[in-house]
Amino acid sequence: MPRYLAFLLAIFSLYGFTNDNDFKKQYHYEPQKHKVKPEQHNKDVAENLNQPLTIEEETRFVEFENDIKKLLGRIEMIEHNQKVIEQKITQLESTLDSQLSSSSKKMTLPQPQKITLAPAANKPELKDDELSSDEQEKRQYDEALSLLKDDKLNKASKQFFDFIQKYPNSARLSNAYFWYGESFYRQDNYEKAALYYLKGYKKFPKGAKSSDSLLKLSLSLGKINKLKEACSTLEKLDKEFPNRSAISTKRSEDAYSKFNCQPKPVKKIKDDR
Secondary structure, eight states, X not given: OOTTHHHHHHHGGGGTOOSHHHHHHHHTOOOOSSOOOHHHHHHHHHHHHHSOOOHHXXXXXXXXXXXXXXXXHHHHHHHHHHHHHHHHHXXXXXXXXXXXXXXXXXXXXXXXXXXXXXXXXXXXXXXXXXXXXXXXXXXXXXXXXXXXXXXXXXXXXXXXXHHHHHOTTOTTHHXXXXXXXXXXXXXXXXXXXXXXXXXXXHHOTTSTTXXXXXXXXXXXXXXXXXXXXXXXXXXXXXXXXXXXXXXXXHHHHHHHHHTTOOOOOOOOOOOOO
């Protein structure tokens, strides 16, 4: 048995000896199959150790030794690089700590202040004498219309009457007459309603509420059984406002049937032949 067999067993993995058979094939080593006495075994080992190495064995040994030196050199290099990296990380941490410490001393954040919001004060409503004449007029008209929408009909009637008396030249007068008549219509006071629908139409025959005034006039007349006058008013409505809204047209057609008016005259188409 060669004397460096123990050394070969320690590093056999470097050269691909995956099991005992590989090692045996490489070195032509076959263990003795018969039992050897310990005294004889020790004697054989001593004799083998005193034998000189062959050239092949010595070359192999030198190669093993060089490989180990290379591995040790790589390990030392890795350990050195690791120490350098650890030193740099330590220096970087120290630098960052010092910078953060100095910046925290320089920068002092102001303490948040409590802000107490005063309750919003209600904007005082201006009195009539503090408004311009146009603003006063608009306010009174809007108040009257709001009362009508809320079905406060008596108050709405009074408010529209006051408006008509106070602002005879208002641009809203045509509307005011219509809504004044409407306040009576909703109270089933159809005679008064008819009166003010008619007045509004006569004063403003081309006003914003002219067609509506004629329609409601005819309905009010029908309510008090003045059917002939109601039908005449419907004919006048169709003649003067043929392009009015679809709703107004539908309501007038329903009134024609309800009041048993004569069929609406059909427009003749000229024959140019």
